[in-house]
Amino acid sequence: MARILITSAIPYINGIKHLGNLVGSQLPADAYARFMRARGHEVMFICATDEHGTPAELAAAKAGKPVAEFCADMWVVQKGLSDGFRLSFDHFGRSSSDRNHKLTQYFAGKLAENDLIEEVSEKQVYSNADGRFLPDRYIEGTCPNCGYEHARGDQCENCTKQLDPTDLINPRSAVSGSTDLEVRKTRHLYLRQSKLKDRLDQWIDSKKDWPILTTSIAKKWLHDGDGLRDRGITRDLDWGVPVMKGDKPWPGMEGKVFYVWFDAPIEYIAATAEWADANGLDDAAWQRWWRTDKGADDVRYVQFMGKDNVPFHTLSFPATIMGSGAPWKLVDYIKSFNYLNYDGGQFSTSQGRGVFMDQALEILPADYWRWWLLSHVPENSDSEFTWENFQASVNKDLADVLGNFVSRVTKFCRSKFGEAVPEGGAYGKAEATVTAEIATRLEAYEGHMEAIELRKATSELRAIWVAGNEYLQAAAPWALFKTDPDAAAAIVRFALNLIRLYGVLSSPFIPDASTAILAAMQTKDDSWPTDLDAALNTLPAGHAFSVPDVLFAKITDEAREDMQARFAGQG
RNA sequence: GGGCCUGUAGCUCAGUUGGUUAGAGCAGAGCGCUCAUAACGCUUUGGUCGUAGGUUCGAGUCCUACCGGGCCUACCA
Numbered sequence: 008m009a010r011i012l013i014t015s016a017i018p019y020i021n022g023i024k025h026l027g028n029l030v031g032s033q034l035p036a037d038a039y040a041r042f043m044r045a046r047g048h049e050v051m052f053i054c055a056t057d058e059h060g061t062p063a064e065l066a067a068a069k070a071g072k073p074v075a076e077f078c079a080d081m082w083v084v085q086k087g088l089s090d091g092f093r094l095s096f097d098h099f100g101r102s103s104s105d106r107n108h109k110l111t112q113y114f115a116g117k118l119a120e121n122d123l124i125e126e127v128s129e130k131q132v133y134s135n136a137d138g139r140f141l142p143d144r145y146i147e148g149t150c151p152n153c154g155y156e157h158a159r160g161d162q163c164e165n166c167t168k169q170l171d172p173t174d175l176i177n178p179r180s181a182v183s184g185s186t187d188l189e190v191r192k193t194r195h196l197y198l199r200q201s202k203l204k205d206r207l208d209q210w211i212d213s214k215k216d217w218p219i220l221t222t223s224i225a226k227k228w229l230h231d232g233d234g235l236r237d238r239g240i241t242r243d244l245d246w247g248v249p250v251m252k253g254d255k256p257w258p259g260m261e262g263k264v265f266y267v268w269f270d271a272p273i274e275y276i277a278a279t280a281e282w283a284d285a286n287g288l289d290d291a292a293w294q295r296w297w298r299t300d301k302g303a304d305d306v307r308y309v310q311f312m313g314k315d316n317v318p319f320h321t322l323s324f325p326a327t328i329m330g331s332g333a334p335w336k337l338v339d340y341i342k343s344f345n346y347l348n349y350d351g352g353q354f355s356t357s358q359g360r361g362v363f364m365d366q367a368l369e370i371l372p373a374d375y376w377r378w379w380l381l382s383h384v385p386e387n388s389d390s391e392f393t394w395e396n397f398q399a400s401v402n403k404d405l406a407d408v409l410g411n412f413v414s415r416v417t418k419f420c421r422s423k424f425g426e427a428v429p430e431g432g433a434y435g436k437a438e439a440t441v442t443a444e445i446a447t448r449l450e451a452y453e454g455h456m457e458a459i460e461l462r463k464a465t466s467e468l469r470a471i472w473v474a475g476n477e478y479l480q481a482a483a484p485w486a487l488f489k490t491d492p493d494a495a496a497a498i499v500r501f502a503l504n505l506i507r508l509y510g511v512l513s514s515p516f517i518p519d520a521s522t523a524i525l526a527a528m529q530t531k532d533d534s535w536p537t538d539l540d541a542a543l544n545t546l547p548a549g550h551a552f553s554v555p556d557v558l559f560a561k562i563t564d565e566a567r568e569d570m571q572a573r574f575a576g577q578g
Numbered sequence: 579g580g581g582c583c584u585g586u587a588g589c590u591c592a593g594u595u596g597g598u599u600a601g602a603g604c605a606g607a608g609c610g611c612u613c614a615u616a617a618c619g620c621u622u623u624g625g626u627c628g629u630a631g632g633u634u635c636g637a638g639u640c641c642u643a644c645c646g647g648g649c650c651u652a653c654c655a
Binding site: 019057060061062131141145230232238239242267314316318319345346348383388391395406411412417418420466470480481483484485486499557560561 | 615620
């Protein structure tokens with residue numbers, strides 16, 4: 008039995024996430040975690056909300072709430088949605104937790120001890136009307152290059168020229184529109200990750216099996232221009248982790264907080280500590296996942312994230328871990344994803360374009376979304392959601408291939424033999440043949456899951472469902488029943504056992520249906536099959552079962568058209 | 579501008595270190611079955627693998643150029 012630590016990129020607190028966000032980290036991480044648990048491994052699956060930064064403060068102001076209250080409320084919303092999608096986190100934490108405050112300050116102190124922190128004096132734009140420093144992109148003005156009037160302080164979206172906020176003509180705050188701006192001097196801490204460049208480079212080089220998307224982004228940042236640049240890790244904000252050197256004050260840094268991307272990955276560790284706290288466990292309980300000197304050296308640590316998060320996970324966070332000089336666990340495998348687009352364009356929060364997590368659950372059960380999203384997860388390139396594809400995929404795979412199989416077998420049995428596994432006859436050649444096919448496919452399925460090749464895994468799982476229909480069609484118990492009821496009984500017995508097997512094998516992707524299948528089969532035995540012949544004899548003759556309700560109702564053309572219209576967006 | 583990814587049947591995608599007639603699912607067509615959510619099964623029609631060159635006995639696979647799509651480019655997270 009292995010020990011596997013799994014983290015999903017932590018969703019930003021600022022609003023409800025859309026399906027593109029969901030499929031880019033949390034959902035694939037969940038399928039992987041569920042599979043590994045089902046295989047009997049010890050899993051720690053961690054997620055949290057990412058609560059700091061300027062956008063959170065602004066969203067809170069817009070909602071008319073103090074930021075702490077806003078975040079607390081949004082955490083409840085996001086937690087509810089992750090439960091709704093059946094994301095099986097062992098703990099869903101908060102980056103604003105006391106644990107994260109302490110750990111973030113601890114890491115900063117360690118980095119300072121090791122001469123990896125530098126104080127830099129810089130100039131930044133301050134908005135008097137807003138009473139805050141503004142990040143470059145929150146300053147708007149006319150582009151000096153092309154004359155576009157809504158250029159942002161970091162880059163003009165029209166001509167793509169890189170800008171400095173002071174380049175803008177008629178600069179104004181993107182928050183309030185105020186032009187009462189001034190450039191102020193401020194001091195910030197920088198993480199001297201450039202000193203760790205060679206070590207990071209060698210480390211990345213050693214990861215031959217990582218997705219090319221992961222390593223190519225890391226390489227680009229390591230070697231672009233003068234190489235890896237140092238990075239500011241503090242901000243002039245009110246909401247965040249106060250800058251401290253371990254548990255001591257940091258002279259000159261009063262009133263400042265750590266930058267959200269410094270504390271966010273540390274929350275992976277902190278959330279595990281929060282988990283221990285929530286379960287009344289001691290520090291050793293979480294440290295055995297994170298400290299290689301306290302039991303974590305046999306842990307395999309896998310991270311999931313969208314491609315936009317790759318630099319922080321391949322460089323900044325490892326630099327923090329390495330630079331601490333303490334035996335913290337470094338990531339072993341980084342699975343990164345491309346983007347999911349929506350019907351010919353991007354998902355857009357501002358334009359209300361696409362489907363958001365709360366709306367998705369209002370429309371259809373979680374399993375529908377999970378199945379479609381995971382069988383189309385953007386592993387190799389950006390992929391696209393269309394309602395036609397969603398409808399076709401869900402109706403065919405879930406309703407016809409799997410759902411109808413369960414239906415036809417259980418109903419046939421009920422009408423001919425009653426609601427118990429029938430006795431009589433014996434498994435023969437046909438059963439051996441399909442068992443052999445499933446064994447081969449199961450091995451492939453497991454291999455793809457181990458390698459986190461989720462699309463391939465779903466297609467193999469589907470083929471396992473199809474094998475049941477092929478078997479049943481060839482065996483034709485409805486015909487055999489008339490001449491040889493015992494032979495028909497054996498076929499039905501085998502098919503009922505197939506149903507239970509499907510319930511077990513499908514659980515990483517469609518957990519609710521899995522539960523419903525096992526409940527209908529009236530069994531608690533959800534153990535992953537190691538011996539297929541034994542697994543297909545789990546339900547003995549005489550074992551009672553019930554005919555479940557329709558597992559997956561089909562999406563009608565009319566319903567699809569309604570949804571299509573509803574989510575077309577205003578943009 | 580620079581870097582990276584991507585372009586394979588109407589649609590969504592597989593195609594290992596280059597090796598014989600390029601595969602799967604869906605959609606389409608035909609047949610079969612009638613237990614089932616008009617579900618299932620079998621058979622079958624679709625591709626000069628973005629374009630043009632090159633390397634090679636041999637290229638979807640390697641190289642070059644071009645065309646199209648996408649992402650990143652460090653103060654949004």
